Structure formats: structure tokens, C-alpha cells
Amino acid sequence: xxxxxxxxxxxxxxxxYEGRLPEREKLEAIALAxxxxxxxxxxxxxxxxxxTNKSLIEEMDAEGMRILAEAEDKSTYERFMERGGTLFYxxxxxxxxxxxxxxxxxxxxxxxxxxxxxxxLGLDNVICGMAAIPFNGSKGDEFKKKVGISDGxxxxxxxxxxxxxxxxxxxxxxxxxxxxIE
Numbered sequence: 001x002x003x004x005x006x007x008x009x010x011x012x013x014x015x016x017y018e019g020r021l022p023e024r025e026k027l028e029a030i031a032l033a034x035x036x037x038x039x040x041x042x043x044x045x046x047x048x049x050x051x052t053n054k055s056l057i058e059e060m061d062a063e064g065m066r067i068l069a070e071a072e073d074k075s076t077y078e079r080f081m082e083r084g085g086t087l088f089y090x091x092x093x094x095x096x097x098x099x100x101x102x103x104x105x106x107x108x109x110x111x112x113x114x115x116x117x118x119x120x121l122g123l124d125n126v127i128c129g130m131a132a133i134p135f136n137g138s139k140g141d142e143f144k145k146k147v148g149i150s151d152g153x154x155x156x157x158x159x160x161x162x163x164x165x166x167x168x169x170x171x172x173x174x175x176x177x178x179x180x181i182e
Contacts, residue, residue: 011116016090017092022163027052034117049097061087061088063134064087064133087131095159096131124163125159128158129158
């Protein structure tokens, strides 16, 4: 099996980080892989913000958990509490993908490039749509200003990256979902 397929087969969603920041060279290589993603008509409708400011990540985490705690449906909040009580799992780094409206597919491709690049470099990661929560709450404008989200751009996706405290097996692929049309 080639190296790329091995990386894909070993990758898992990490939800428990040491908090230690990965080496700068690795962060830069991942960022480059992000912007090397293909996009429709090569429009590249994204910006990639590499957030390593731990206090900012923790501030957004606390706001996201507060919002979940106040929600009418407590199931999501309870699930995060069962996983350690944090939205971002003590991750030291967040790749925040900004997008132009209507470019969700391109955003998905960028997040997968980030995830696989991180895994190939020995870093654990999880694609995290829940990172939108702090940007949509009462402090949303404050967070948008802190990270530099300008008009015409919106949250697309986030990928949390770091060294995992624990390793786990990747999910078992369901090959019944594959069909060949010949």
C-alpha cells in the first residue's frame, strides 16, 4: 500500500490533546497543503488562518461551551462534557478555514487536505464544525475581529491539530457503502 493510502487508513479523529504546540515547520507544511487544495474553476475561495494563540483558543472554547450549556437541547453539551468538558479538546492549534458564501464543497476539500497533511506528519487532528459556535454567539463579532474575519468572508470549517494524549484505532470502513456500476 502506498504512503498516501496508509495515512488515510491510519487517521482517526483525536479528541484529547497534550496541548504542546507542533513544530513551526510542520504547521507551515500543513498550511501549504491547505492552499494547494483544488477548487472549482481554481477560484480558491478560502483563507486559512493558523491560530496558535492558546489563550484565544481557550476563550473561544469557553464561549462555545457556555452557548451549548444554555441551549434548550442539552444533548450536545452533555456529549462534550463526557469527552472532557471542552469544545476543542485542549488543542494547541486551530486551522480556521474562511470561505466565500456558497463554497462549502471547496471548504471540505481544504479541511481534508489539512487533516491528511497533519496525519502524514505524525500529528493528530479532528475536523471541527463545532468551532462555528463561538462565532455565532453573542461574542461572535469580537472573535471575528480578533482573528481578522472581514466582510465577505464567513466560517467554513476548522481543523484542530496537535499531539494526542491517546491514540485510537480509525473507524472501520463500511464497504457495503461501495457500489460498482459496470
